[in-house]
Structures are given as C-alpha cells and as structure tokens.
Amino acid sequence: MSRLALMFRHHTIIGIAFAILAGAVIVARADLPWLWALALLGIPAQMLNEYNLHRFIFHLPPPVTQWKFDLLYRAHYGHHDFPTNRELFFAPDFVVFPVLVLNFTLVWLVLTLFGASWAIPGAAALVMVGGGATFLAYEWFHATAHLPVTKTAVERHVTTLHNQHHFRDFSKWFHVTAGGEIIDRVMGTAIDRDALKSQQRSHFIRTLGMRPDDPRLVAARLRFAGRYGLDPEEIDRAARA
Numbered sequence: 001m002s003r004l005a006l007m008f009r010h011h012t013i014i015g016i017a018f019a020i021l022a023g024a025v026i027v028a029r030a031d032l033p034w035l036w037a038l039a040l041l042g043i044p045a046q047m048l049n050e051y052n053l054h055r056f057i058f059h060l061p062p063p064v065t066q067w068k069f070d071l072l073y074r075a076h077y078g079h080h081d082f083p084t085n086r087e088l089f090f091a092p093d094f095v096v097f098p099v100l101v102l103n104f105t106l107v108w109l110v111l112t113l114f115g116a117s118w119a120i121p122g123a124a125a126l127v128m129v130g131g132g133a134t135f136l137a138y139e140w141f142h143a144t145a146h147l148p149v150t151k152t153a154v155e156r157h158v159t160t161l162h163n164q165h166h167f168r169d170f171s172k173w174f175h176v177t178a179g180g181e182i183i184d185r186v187m188g189t190a191i192d193r194d195a196l197k198s199q200q201r202s203h204f205i206r207t208l209g210m211r212p213d214d215p216r217l218v219a220a221r222l223r224f225a226g227r228y229g230l231d232p233e234e235i236d237r238a239a240r241a
Contacts, residue, residue: 003143006086012096013139016132019100023128030121038122042130047180049103049131050138053095054174055189062210066219073220078228080208081217081238083166087228089143096135103127138177145176154178164191169202170209204241212241 007013027035058076063069073081075095079088104127111119144155145162158178165173172191175184184190191199204210210217221235 003140003147003149006143007090007136007139010090012090012093013136015093015097016100016135019128020132020136023124023132026124027121027129030118032118032121035118035121035125036129038125039130039133042126042132043134045103045126046131046134046138047175047177047183049099050135050177051174051180051183051187053099054176055187057095059170059174059208062208062214062216064216066216069216070220070223073217074224077208077217078220078224080166080170080206081221082228082230082234083146083206085228085230086143086146089146090139100127100132103131134177141178142176164196167201167205168196169199170205171202206238206241213239 008017027039054076058072060072062077063072069077071094074092079085082088104123107126108119108123111122116122141155141158142162144151145159151159155178158176161173161181162176169191172189173181173184174189175181181190202209204212206212207214207217218235218239221230221238224230225232225235
C-alpha cells in the first residue's frame with residue numbers, strides 16, 4: 001500500500017485536507033493577496049505545536065485512572081508500544097480537530113484584539129492552510145519513518161532521528177517534520193552521535209519507562225486489540241518485552 005493511500009484511509013487526514021481547502025477558499029475570497037504570506041508563518045508555528053504536543057502532552061506521566069490512561073495510550077503510548085502497527089501511526093481525531101479549532105480561535109482572537117479586519121482569513125491562512133499543510137507533512141514523514149520503503153536523503157535523516165526517539169532515548173528528538181530538529185536543539189532535547197554512543201538505551205524503552213506488564217498497559221492493549229488488529233501473541237510478547 002502506498003503512503004498516500006495509507007494516510008487517506010484515516011479520517012483525520014481527510015479532515016485536515018478539507019480544512020486546507022476550506023482555508024484556501026476563505027483566503028482567496030478575502031481578495032488580499034498578501035495574506036498568503038501568513039501561510040508561511042503557519043509552517044514554524046505548526047512545528048512548534050508538533051513539538052509541544054509531543055513532548056508535554058503525549059509524554060505525560062502515565063495516569064493512574066484507567067480511562068485517562070486509555071486516552072493517552074490511544075494518543076501516543078500505544079504507538080510506542082507497537083511502533084510498526086500502521087493503525088497507530090496517525091494522531092487521533094480527539095487530538096487533531098480540537099487543536100485545530102483552538103489554534104484558529106486563538107489566532108483569530110489575537111488579530112481581532114489588534115483590530116485586524118481580516119482576522120478570519122488571516123487565521124485561515126496561518127492555521128488552516130500553513131498549519132494544516134505542515135501537519136500533513138508531519139504525518140507523511142512519520143509514516144515514512146516507520147515503513148520499510150525507499151526513502152530520500154531527507155526522509156532517511158528523519159527516520160534516523162525518530163528511531164533514536166523510539167529505540168534509544170524517548171526523552172530526545174520530539175520533532176518529526178523535516179527541519180523541526182532545530183527546535184529540539186534549542187530546547188535541549190537533541191542528542192549528538194557521540195553522546196548517543198556512550199549512552200545506554202532507556203529502560204523499558206517501548207513502554208516509556210513503565211513495566212511492560214503494568215496492569216494499565218495490559219488493560220489498554222486488550223481494549224484496543226480489536227480496533228487496531230493486535231493479536232494475542234503480540235499482546236503477550238509486549239507484556240514480556
């Protein structure tokens with residue numbers, strides 16, 4: 001299956017694609033050509049969004065309450081637990097769409113407070129067009145990093161760094177989109193090759209520091225097994241990893 005076909009099986013991808021188109025229509029109807037430049041600002045803005053969500057939300061300490069843990073497991077822990085499961089590659093809708101609405105609202109509100117008559121098309125350009133396109137780039141690079149496909153030099157570089165996050169130290173390299181590594185370097189979550197050679201692999205790397213047989217993990221795996229095609233052998237192996 002091609003990467004595009006895999007991506008567009010997921011309604012979050014389809015929803016963001018429609019958001020990009022809708023944003024482009026809103027900007028075009030405003031008849032202010034310079035607004036398209038705001039879409040370029042959406043690229044670094046979404047990269048920061050990607051980094052902050054990944055580091056500070058998706059890697060939150062595991063909740064004690066099972067339903068809260070299940071939400072975090074679906075959002076991200078499950079992807080670390082089963083990094084080759086294609087159904088768990090993509091960010092879930094309960095994260096993607098609320099973040100889109102929140103970002104749009106915040107940008108619109110700031111522009112409105114500054115008296116911009118073009119607040120709605122401005123927010124559409126920055127969040128829906130620029131941010132949405134960057135989000136799709138993130139999903140492309142993320143899927144590519146986990147798939148055994150022929151890769152460009154840029155995709156190989158992204159894969160190398162992302163594999164370090166998954167299989168060496170989950171507290172490093174939170175970016176995924178190409179170019180986002182500058183954020184990790186500024187934020188102190190990068191790691192160079194020499195440091196990596198002298199560092200042991202993080203304990204319980206695939207379960208983000210939790211014991212693989214933690215009851216919360218066991219319950220979450222069983223809950224999502226049917227939805228994501230996890231067979232009993234995979235679940236048993238994960239508990240003994």
